[in-house]
Amino acid sequence: MNFTYSFADDPNNELLVGNITWQIPDLHRTAHWVHAEDSYEGIYNTYVLDSDYTQWSLLLHCAEKSKSPRYLSSLLMSRQTTLPPNVIAFLRDKLPRYDVALEYMFPMGQENCEDASKNLHYALESSSAPQSKSNKNRKHPFKHRHNKRAGPNSP
Known part of the structure; x- marks a missing residue:
């Protein structure tokens, strides 16, 4: 996930850019992800x-x-640039029980967003566009095994 953000208490309102990729450590608990x-x-x-x-x-x-x-922190992810007010209110009401401070919630701008699939090398697999030789052998990231990171107590 690519995103831009700034901290609410930053006097310069510096715009930061982030990219998060998650992995699911326990496939029996798929609602828990780690970086x-x-x-x-x-x-x-x-x-x-x-x-x-x-x-x-x-x-x-x-x-x-x-x-x-x-x-x-919390993220409300949506496939649309806006959600109905009742959906936003429903989801906001869930956050205080997890100690998320609602006064820091703010909408994220959806301007100048580009189609994310055009940046994904595996998005070409389903399109009719001809694939370059280098993309032909690349696999979707969920279709190959990633190296497991060593934990803090690992040698």
Whole structure:
């Protein structure tokens, strides 16, 4: 997931760019995800709190880093640029029980968004466009085995 964001209390309102890739550590608990990138220090757990399985999902993101305060954030993901007010209210009402501060919730701009599938090398597999030789042998990331990252107690 590619996204831009800024911290609510940043006086310069610096726009930051992020990219998150998750992995599911336990396939019996598919609502729990962790960051797959090695660049992230600490534990970044993401939980799917709710979803209608077609248009939106509500994620809870918990960052735990040694010698740093833990912080919670939430993401309301949608396939559309807007959601009906009743859906937003329904999902906002779920967050206080997880100690997510609602006063920091803000809408994320949907301007200048591009079609994400054009940046995905595996998106070409289903299109009728001819594939270049280099893309022909590339697999969808969910269709190949990733190396497991070593844990903090691993040799």
